[in-house]
Amino acid sequence: MYEFLQYQVRDAMTADPIAIGPDATLREVEALFEAHDFNGVPVVDGHHHLIGVLTKFDLLKAFSFDSHTLVPHYDQIMEQPAEAVMTRDPVSVDQHLPLSRLLQKLVEMHTKSLPVVDNGRLVGIIAREDVLKALRRATLQHELPVHAESSP
Amino acid sequence: MTTLLYTHPACLEHDTGFGHPECPARLTAILNVLRRSPFAALEWRDAPAAEIAQLTRIHPQAHVERLLAQVPRQGHHAIDGDTILSPGSGEAALRAAGAACAAVDAVLNGEANNAFCAIRPPGHHAEPRQAMGFCLFGNTAIGAAHARAAHGLERVAIIDFDVHHGNGTQAAVEQDAGYLYISTHQAHIYPGTGRRNECGVGNIVNLPLMANSGSADLRHVWRQDIEPALREFQPQLIVISAGFDAHYLDPLAELNFNEDDYAWLTGQILAVAADYCEGRVVSLLEGGYNLPALATSVAAHVKALMEAPKAAQRSLVKNILERQKAKRNAAGL
Ligand SMILES: [Zn+2]
Numbered sequence: 011m012y013e014f015l016q017y018q019v020r021d022a023m024t025a026d027p028i029a030i031g032p033d034a035t036l037r038e039v040e041a042l043f044e045a046h047d048f049n050g051v052p053v054v055d056g057h058h059h060l061i062g063v064l065t066k067f068d069l070l071k072a073f074s075f076d077s078h079t080l081v082p083h084y085d086q087i088m089e090q091p092a093e094a095v096m097t098r099d100p101v102s103v104d105q106h107l108p109l110s111r112l113l114q115k116l117v118e119m120h121t122k123s124l125p126v127v128d129n130g131r132l133v134g135i136i137a138r139e140d141v142l143k144a145l146r147r148a149t150l151q152h153e154l155p156v157h158a159e160s161s162p
Numbered sequence: 163m164t165t166l167l168y169t170h171p172a173c174l175e176h177d178t179g180f181g182h183p184e185c186p187a188r189l190t191a192i193l194n195v196l197r198r199s200p201f202a203a204l205e206w207r208d209a210p211a212a213e214i215a216q217l218t219r220i221h222p223q224a225h226v227e228r229l230l231a232q233v234p235r236q237g238h239h240a241i242d243g244d245t246i247l248s249p250g251s252g253e254a255a256l257r258a259a260g261a262a263c264a265a266v267d268a269v270l271n272g273e274a275n276n277a278f279c280a281i282r283p284p285g286h287h288a289e290p291r292q293a294m295g296f297c298l299f300g301n302t303a304i305g306a307a308h309a310r311a312a313h314g315l316e317r318v319a320i321i322d323f324d325v326h327h328g329n330g331t332q333a334a335v336e337q338d339a340g341y342l343y344i345s346t347h348q349a350h351i352y353p354g355t356g357r358r359n360e361c362g363v364g365n366i367v368n369l370p371l372m373a374n375s376g377s378a379d380l381r382h383v384w385r386q387d388i389e390p391a392l393r394e395f396q397p398q399l400i401v402i403s404a405g406f407d408a409h410y411l412d413p414l415a416e417l418n419f420n421e422d423d424y425a426w427l428t429g430q431i432l433a434v435a436a437d438y439c440e441g442r443v444v445s446l447l448e449g450g451y452n453l454p455a456l457a458t459s460v461a462a463h464v465k466a467l468m469e470a471p472k473a474a475q476r477s478l479v480k481n482i483l484e485r486q487k488a489k490r491n492a493a494g495l
Contacts (some may be wrong), residue, residue: 037171074353075350075351075352075416077350077352077353077354078352078354079242079352080183080296080326080414081243081414083242086243088364094361
């Protein structure tokens with residue numbers, strides 16, 4: 011486990027992730043989710059600055075009961091731009107954050123992944139799976155030999 | 163005394179398009195249940211088309227004319243994303259409003275205790291100048307206005323237990339203390355009106371319920387708010403906007419009423435009606451979009467209407483007992 015404490019977010023994240031612009035339609039976003047099994051996608055402006063996150067939860071929320079119509083209308087809602095339903099000012103993490111602290115954040119927030127930024131620019135995505143993989147890698151390298159010696 | 167059932171085949175000809183929840187099959191499901199033997203005592207009557215003069219008590223004449231002119235000769239015309247017209251919509255809307263007036267006439271002329279109008283399109287979202295929310299004319303408001311204008315009533319109470327707030331009915335009556343409008347509905351859903359602080363001239367009682375409210379919450383607001391307001395008002399007629407989309411299986415909202423709740427609530431309304439207006443109640447169908455649940459809920463409601471004399475008797479006995487008790491108390495016994 012000591013090795014894990016040395017890791018930073020950038021060691022485990024997916025670098026240069028797929029991102030969308032604020033005017034991508036929900037229809038396009040859904041196609042993206044369908045094709046890549048993403049839970050969410052970061053939204054960036056023209057300078058690749060992170061301005062939002064759009065998750066499957068946000069997509070579902072767009073269809074929940076509201077006071078405008080009796081029945082939500084699929085086509086109308088799917089033509090909406092990402093910026094209409096995305097979560098603005100999303101929580102993000104710096105690429106140099108220790109992975110142990112990132113793990114803490116994921117647990118506290120019950121979230122599946124977080125965008126990673128460098129001075130506001132999107133540089134990666136870090137997900138639960140990435141952290142689990144890093145944990146495995148950290149213990150494989152240093153703790154397996156100990157077990158190997160103790161075996162007959 | 164009997165319970166009347168007003169309906170008309172024209173109400174099946176209002177075609178809202180493929181898959182629309184406010185569909186002719188709703189009415190078919192209801193009428194199929196009401197044709198069965200437990201309802202043999204119902205007296206079926208054809209709903210007449212409303213006269214324009216009956217509509218213009220609520221809607222400006224120009225609006226009525228414009229709406230009827232929008233009815234397409236073929237295909238569909240969308241007033242908004244929810245509200246669709248087909249060639250049969252004009253007559254259906256006139257019959258729905260006409261049912262309300264005819265039922266009011268029959269009940270006030272003493273031809274029956276009460277009446278249920280199995281009609282569509284529904285009416286409580288239709289504002290004086292704007293058709294919306296599946297609704298074309300404000301059937302309930304039109305019926306209530308007819309009772310006042312044609313029969314000289316001074317106090318007509320409207321109870322709306324559809325899961326959505328009856329913005330149209332409220333808009334039609336909120337400036338006139340001769341009406342009392344009471345609505346239970348789910349908060350924060352369509353149409354967004356119906357907050358507690360919307361009081362009209364003191365004649366509007368809005369009781370928004372949070373998602374997942376059910377039987378206990380209904381009973382609570384009845385005791386706390388509805389019954390006291392009704393009794394203070396001393397109605398000469400009670401008109402019900404009977405929507406059944408607060409049922410726990412309904413797909414358009416998230417309240418959890420069941421068939422027993424509708425029977426119970428109907429019984430409570432009838433008991434108040436028995437005390438103040440000889441049991442005179444006219445009930446009009448509004449929403450309800452799970453077909454089996456709609457049919458069984460309407461059955462529970464209509465059964466309760468048919469059993470009204472019994473409820474009235476119980477209420478009478480209760481009154482006598484209470485008066486005797488009050489006398490004994492006054493005498494210091
Ligand atoms: Zn409704």
